Amino acid sequence: MTLVRGGISGNETGLSDMLALINSSDDSQGIPVAFNFLRNFTTEGIEPYLHYHCLLSALKPKITFGNYDMVHQEVLDRSSHLYSSSPDIIVAALYLDTYLPDGWRASWSADDVMNSLAGLFADIAGNTDAIIVVNTFVPPFYADFGISSVKDFSSHHNEVLRLNQLIRAYVFSTPARFVLADWERFVRLLGENESMDYRFWYMSRSPFKKAFLELYALELVKVARALKGKSKKCLILDCDNTLWGGVIGEDGLNGIKLDPHSYPGNVFYEFQKSIIRLHERGVLITICSKNNEQDVWDVLDGHQSCILKREHLSAWRVNWSDKVSNIRDLATELNLGIDSFVFVDDNPVECGLIRDMLPEVTVLQVPEKLYTYPPLLNRDGLFDTLTFSSEDRQRSQLYRDEAHRKHEQAKYETMDQYLASLALRVTVHPATDNEISRVAQLTQKTNQFNLTTRRYTEAKISSFCNDPDWAVISLSVQDKFGDSGLTGVMIAHKEGDTGVIDSLLLSCRILGRSIEKVFVLEALSIMSRLWPVKTWQAEFAATPKNQQVAEFWPSIGFRQSSLLDGHTFYTLPFAVPELEPISYIAIEEQQ
Amino acid sequence: MMQHQEQKLKEVLARIFNVQPEMITDDASPDTIENWDSLRHMNLVLALEEEFGVEFTDDQVVEILSYKLIKIVFKEHGVEFVQ
Numbered sequence: 119m120t121l122v123r124g125g126i127s128g129n130e131t132g133l134s135d136m137l138a139l140i141n142s143s144d145d146s147q148g149i150p151v152a153f154n155f156l157r158n159f160t161t162e163g164i165e166p167y168l169h170y171h172c173l174l175s176a177l178k179p180k181i182t183f184g185n186y187d188m189v190h191q192e193v194l195d196r197s198s199h200l201y202s203s204s205p206d207i208i209v210a211a212l213y214l215d216t217y218l219p220d221g222w223r224a225s226w227s228a229d230d231v232m233n234s235l236a237g238l239f240a241d242i243a244g245n246t247d248a249i250i251v252v253n254t255f256v257p258p259f260y261a262d263f264g265i266s267s268v269k270d271f272s273s274h275h276n277e278v279l280r281l282n283q284l285i286r287a288y289v290f291s292t293p294a295r296f297v298l299a300d301w302e303r304f305v306r307l308l309g310e311n312e313s314m315d316y317r318f319w320y321m322s323r324s325p326f327k328k329a330f331l332e333l334y335a336l337e338l339v340k341v342a343r344a345l346k347g348k349s350k351k352c353l354i355l356d357c358d359n360t361l362w363g364g365v366i367g368e369d370g371l372n373g374i375k376l377d378p379h380s381y382p383g384n385v386f387y388e389f390q391k392s393i394i395r396l397h398e399r400g401v402l403i404t405i406c407s408k409n410n411e412q413d414v415w416d417v418l419d420g421h422q423s424c425i426l427k428r429e430h431l432s433a434w435r436v437n438w439s440d441k442v443s444n445i446r447d448l449a450t451e452l453n454l455g456i457d458s459f460v461f462v463d464d465n466p467v468e469c470g471l472i473r474d475m476l477p478e479v480t481v482l483q484v485p486e487k488l489y490t491y492p493p494l495l496n497r498d499g500l501f502d503t504l505t506f507s508s509e510d511r512q513r514s515q516l517y518r519d520e521a522h523r524k525h526e527q528a529k530y531e532t533m534d535q536y537l538a539s540l541a542l543r544v545t546v547h548p549a550t551d552n553e554i555s556r557v558a559q560l561t562q563k564t565n566q567f568n569l570t571t572r573r574y575t576e577a578k579i580s581s582f583c584n585d586p587d588w589a590v591i592s593l594s595v596q597d598k599f600g601d602s603g604l605t606g607v608m609i610a611h612k613e614g615d616t617g618v619i620d621s622l623l624l625s626c627r628i629l630g631r632s633i634e635k636v637f638v639l640e641a642l643s644i645m646s647r648l649w650p651v652k653t654w655q656a657e658f659a660a661t662p663k664n665q666q667v668a669e670f671w672p673s674i675g676f677r678q679s680s681l682l683d684g685h686t687f688y689t690l691p692f693a694v695p696e697l698e699p700i701s702y703i704a705i706e707e708q709q
Numbered sequence: 710m711m712q713h714q715e716q717k718l719k720e721v722l723a724r725i726f727n728v729q730p731e732m733i734t735d736d737a738s739p740d741t742i743e744n745w746d747s748l749r750h751m752n753l754v755l756a757l758e759e760e761f762g763v764e765f766t767d768d769q770v771v772e773i774l775s776y777k778l779i780k781i782v783f784k785e786h787g788v789e790f791v792q
């Protein structure tokens with residue numbers, strides 16, 4: 119199945135070719151699905167796109183349109199198309215300019231319009247048993263009062279945005295009957311130029327271009343698929359170059375690419391997140407890989423960045439047999455139809471084999487442009503179910519998180535109380551082999567909290583790690599909202615009984631919580647155990663970007679010793695600085 | 710090449726109106742093809758623009774109401790056909 123790439127471009131198949139497929143389609147094939155549009159604008163333009171994408175999903179559509187701008191009448195008239203077409207899916211397609219013809223002139227309130235919409239929606243729901251798809255409205259692209267519009271909170275623009283939120287809330291509160299086609303999101307994805315057909319709007323009241331209509335059609339097809347039980351239920355994943363970069367059997371646990379912070383490991387990490395989300399939605403996750411089974415478990419059980427774990431899997435086939443037999447086996451074991459599987463593999467030969475031998479399986483190949491990989495499982499709505507579409511689910515999660523944070527912040531009277539509530543946990547230890555590339559990257563990218571701004575390659579960091587007179591200490595930070603990962607580095611070496619701090623840098627996103635002080639304290643005590651040093655020497659090298667740390671060394675008890683060519687040198691006459699411990703940060707030294 | 714363009718044009722019309730390509734004669738118009746209504750005319754405009762890489766003016770959108778007229782307007786856009 120080839121579907122539009124998440125609305126990034128709807129231009130893959132021409133209208134003419136779509137119609138060729140539609141005209142030649144076999145009427146006896148496909149699951150019937152009936153759509154009826156209740157609309158107040160020329161909606162017929164969507165027909166070929168909706169028909170075409172239904173056919174690609176093995177659905178046989180019947181598409182009817184109610185009379186132009188007769189939405190209420192159609193609902194009230196028991197002999198209208200709405201009832202005679204026995205629709206499975208009613209699409210209430212409402213365009214704001216027609217729904218609210220005086221909206222541009224008189225001020226109106228989103229609440230009033232929502233009340234009237236809710237009355238209409240309830241009428242449709244009360245008179246039919248179809249799924250009802252409603253839309254948000256396209257917000258104006260230009261400000262009513264130009265640059266001063268931002269001050270005018272009652273403007274048309276803001277009211278449309280508010281109305282859209284009310285519509286979303288309405289749909290969200292009635293999940294069994296209503297589904298949202300979020301036009302506002304469509305125009306955000308596509309932009310005005312790809313969405314709006316002003317020519318046919320003014321000539322024929324048909325306001326949308328192909329890309330918009332195709333995106334709209336795809337949302338409707340997702341609803342039809344879910345309604346007709348064609349939602350995919352199970353994911354079959356290859357391992358090497360699908361769950362991680364590289365080949366575990368050759369590259370080993372530390373050689374494969376999989377981590378949250380550096381390319382391309384971060385792409386695979388992100389892809390794994392989408393697997394976990396599907397798991398949370400109830401999709402079964404399985405593995406089908408040509409590998410030694412133990413190698414695969416080594417990664418799932420033991421790789422620190424492999425968030426896909428053995429307990430997420432419902433079944434697996436890790437062996438050297440052909441994947442067709444393995445997939446048939448999995449279907450039997452899980453008691454699922456072959457057509458409920460989605461298969462993901464990087465190997466074009468395997469993908470082609472499954473397409474040929476098991477055409478009911480949806481085959482997704484890891485894209486060559488690896489950075490386009492993470493949304494692969496999400497963009498086509500293959501696993502969508504009606505009671506909780508992927509979008510609604512994500513939205514509700516975001517709402518929950520945001521509400522949670524706000525709630526947390528409001529709960530505490532002082533900043534210290536809030537910080538204490540974050541359950542901050544820092545991990546400080548000599549950099550491990552699989553941290554080297556991230557450490558090098560941080561030295562190359564960090565500008566603001568960077569005391570000396572020395573840039574190092576991976577090879578150089580590696581040589582420091584292997585030199586007994588040098589030490590590279592890494593900092594990782596977690597709080598209860600999530601893992602910030604490796605976000606701080608100190609590099610030092612010893613000269614006799616003096617420890618010389620060569621570099622100290624922290625990523626901006628963890629600042630403001632006194633983590634830097636805890637890190638220095640902890641790093642110096644670790645190194646004092648490695649080397650019996652009596653004093654420390656530190657340095658600040660000013661750059662245009664690091665002024666915020668000009669006073670850092672004095673702030674933790676170092677004394678200025680000399681000044682040379684923009685470099686300020688400091689000394690600390692003890693092995694470990696005397697600092698008040700910070701009670702709200704927990705420290706771990708484990709490797 | 711020009712032969713090919715003519716063939717392609719007939720094919721697009723045949724697909725839009727869901728008729729056999731033989732139905733697309735020089736005289737083909739809403740009078741001879743039942744499916745050539747205002748809604749399908751919109752699809753015709755979009756498909757022609759897509760397939761031939763042209764953009765019709767608002768006047769041309771209304772003008773191209775026969776196979777012959779489409780070819781004349783195409784000529785104005787530099788799309789050539791066999792006479």
